[in-house]
Amino acid sequence: MSSLEDRTDDELLIHLRDEPRVLAILFARHRPRLWRMAQLRLDRRLLGRLDPDDVLQEAYLDASRRIQHFQREDSSSFFLWLRLIVGQTLVDLHRRHLGALARDAGREVSIDHAGPHAPEVDSASMALELMGQLTPASHVFQRREMSQRMQEALEGLSATDREVLVLRHFEELTNSEVSQVLNIQAKAASIRYVRALARLKAVLERDPEFHEES
Amino acid sequence: MNQDDSRTRYTPSFTEGDDDRDVVDLLADEFVARLRRGESPSIDEYADRCPDRADEVRAIFPTIAAMEKNKPHPTAALPSDGVVGDCRLVREIGRGGMGVVYEAEQESLGRRVAVKLLPRTHGTDDRPLRRFLREARTAARLHHPHIVPIHTIGEQGGQPYFVMTLVPGVGLDRVLQRIRRSGARGTDGPSFADDYVDTLAYSLRSGHFSSASGSGPSNRAEARSPRTGLSRPNDTNQLGPSYWRAIARVGLAAAEALQYAHEQGVLHRDIKPGNVLLDASGGVWVADFGLAKALGDEDLSRTGDLVGTLRYMAPERFRGSADARSDVYSLGLTLYEALTLRPAFDSADRVKLLKRIADSRPPALRTLNPNVPRDLETIVLRSTEPDPALRYPTAGDFANDLRAFLEGRPVGPRPSSARRLLSLARRHPLVSVLAVSTFILTIIAGYFIRLYVNAPIRPPFPPEGPHPFEPMGDRPPPKRGPRD
Numbered sequence: 165m166s167s168l169e170d171r172t173d174d175e176l177l178i179h180l181r182d183e184p185r186v187l188a189i190l191f192a193r194h195r196p197r198l199w200r201m202a203q204l205r206l207d208r209r210l211l212g213r214l215d216p217d218d219v220l221q222e223a224y225l226d227a228s229r230r231i232q233h234f235q236r237e238d239s240s241s242f243f244l245w246l247r248l249i250v251g252q253t254l255v256d257l258h259r260r261h262l263g264a265l266a267r268d269a270g271r272e273v274s275i276d277h278a279g280p281h282a283p284e285v286d287s288a289s290m291a292l293e294l295m296g297q298l299t300p301a302s303h304v305f306q307r308r309e310m311s312q313r314m315q316e317a318l319e320g321l322s323a324t325d326r327e328v329l330v331l332r333h334f335e336e337l338t339n340s341e342v343s344q345v346l347n348i349q350a351k352a353a354s355i356r357y358v359r360a361l362a363r364l365k366a367v368l369e370r371d372p373e374f375h376e377e378s
Numbered sequence: 379m380n381q382d383d384s385r386t387r388y389t390p391s392f393t394e395g396d397d398d399r400d401v402v403d404l405l406a407d408e409f410v411a412r413l414r415r416g417e418s419p420s421i422d423e424y425a426d427r428c429p430d431r432a433d434e435v436r437a438i439f440p441t442i443a444a445m446e447k448n449k450p451h452p453t454a455a456l457p458s459d460g461v462v463g464d465c466r467l468v469r470e471i472g473r474g475g476m477g478v479v480y481e482a483e484q485e486s487l488g489r490r491v492a493v494k495l496l497p498r499t500h501g502t503d504d505r506p507l508r509r510f511l512r513e514a515r516t517a518a519r520l521h522h523p524h525i526v527p528i529h530t531i532g533e534q535g536g537q538p539y540f541v542m543t544l545v546p547g548v549g550l551d552r553v554l555q556r557i558r559r560s561g562a563r564g565t566d567g568p569s570f571a572d573d574y575v576d577t578l579a580y581s582l583r584s585g586h587f588s589s590a591s592g593s594g595p596s597n598r599a600e601a602r603s604p605r606t607g608l609s610r611p612n613d614t615n616q617l618g619p620s621y622w623r624a625i626a627r628v629g630l631a632a633a634e635a636l637q638y639a640h641e642q643g644v645l646h647r648d649i650k651p652g653n654v655l656l657d658a659s660g661g662v663w664v665a666d667f668g669l670a671k672a673l674g675d676e677d678l679s680r681t682g683d684l685v686g687t688l689r690y691m692a693p694e695r696f697r698g699s700a701d702a703r704s705d706v707y708s709l710g711l712t713l714y715e716a717l718t719l720r721p722a723f724d725s726a727d728r729v730k731l732l733k734r735i736a737d738s739r740p741p742a743l744r745t746l747n748p749n750v751p752r753d754l755e756t757i758v759l760r761s762t763e764p765d766p767a768l769r770y771p772t773a774g775d776f777a778n779d780l781r782a783f784l785e786g787r788p789v790g791p792r793p794s795s796a797r798r799l800l801s802l803a804r805r806h807p808l809v810s811v812l813a814v815s816t817f818i819l820t821i822i823a824g825y826f827i828r829l830y831v832n833a834p835i836r837p838p839f840p841p842e843g844p845h846p847f848e849p850m851g852d853r854p855p856p857k858r859g860p861r862d
Contacts, residue, residue: 351398
């Protein structure tokens, strides 16, 4: 393992502009979270044409082009910066592939007040995600029944509740990062999260099967 | 490293504003961090820590666990037609740090195989892919009864994959998790392979494996029967001699596989419980030989399982060197975890974890569980020495001692304290300089104390009889006699 890989994110960021491998390493470290973001927010009409890896590939190239513009030097803001680039890439890809459709469908609702707009997580794409039906071939892959129930429960929530749960659990954002993305106070983000959990639990509880198992 | 640590240690990347946060949220954060490390934290524990809102914790935390369980995992993209090479994917059978494993039908030969799909590489550089193909080919030449055989290696649209024999095995990590949590109601929902994992957990504890070889997850009727009437242990104290022997047998098989691979010039580089597969007939299979090198460190971190892998890495790996003894070390830590039911080094934080592995040895096995046989403890201790020079020089030596333990013969000696001290001095020059200076200072100090203590019996004072006067400040301390 070379010395570069052992460094912390903050140590690496110092060399972001002069060492090309730094971006690759940092991108690699954040990849699981960025991947989930791309997968959850990719329009289902693009399935078969694009997958989250394509989105990340484009976002990576875009990040390397824009690297000189990254100003702040702490790792959390760097992750949020990468996240914005992935969001921007998603918007661009949706425009390119869906054209007028995307605008008609009114998908460009901002959830990302801090910068370029990322498509909102909608129940349909979330549902598909949880069903693992992102590719036409996936009908051969069995998903656990639990996912279906979870997907239905999430669909039963308001967009606000769903968003905060997805950010915290699927995209693995910290409360502080959620507050920055949603542009609200840390305290408000925390309260919103706990309330959303309580409402999700209430929806899940109506399902007797879930109740028995948990 | 100790249990308290894993409960209280959680540092989110941001701490400002935490004071304002809902206390249930803060507990949830820690709970989630532990779930993500593969632990099975008890919800009651969190309810107890927050008595005012215990009901809320009990109500909400199962939902949190369910959310985490349903989280999408970054996987290799599936080919749109579900075909990789000449294999048609049938169903997902496992997810590791480095890829997703599918059961597949190899159409040309009409047989069932396992296909592992690895994440696609980023950027325009094709060197990682070429490295993968080169390294994986070396690993594919290994043929050993305890190594999962690789049939084909390939690349489809920039995405590496390989085709292996479909082994009816489950990772030791999952079996250990099951043993650890047995009794408690898990956060896991029902799943297809649960009964099979139960069977393996039972088999390890009782030492009884089904004689029918090749009984896989599909053989459910047989798999389920041992569960009934089984007392489920909640802690390691309820594990007995048959369990120690079963773990020693697993270690022996894996060590033999390592020795064979090392003779062929292949290091595994990523031995951990998840890469040691068990089947219901007592078979042991080591998976993913050389894959860590084939993928490279960068790709390893990309899959998000770097910490899971770091935890079992030998300290010298962080200084850039690796040899057969590094694999011995990782297998030693794997056995350690199997015997104590907890990772030897435990930290969710990369940097802290690295420091721990480099600076310390895990707590002595028998302090965690006094029932572990002393000889087995000696073997694990020797294989996990921080200094490679003190470890078994080869996996074969490791295997020999495990065999000796199983046959009731004496095992090799523990490294002496003197050798350990020398090794410490070699690894930490500063520490040794300090130790030597302290030693010298102690001798000098001793010499002066002696002078001081002996002073009264020397002239000018008469040897016997009362002193004519008390010399100021030259009197021996009251409790010290001249014999000092």
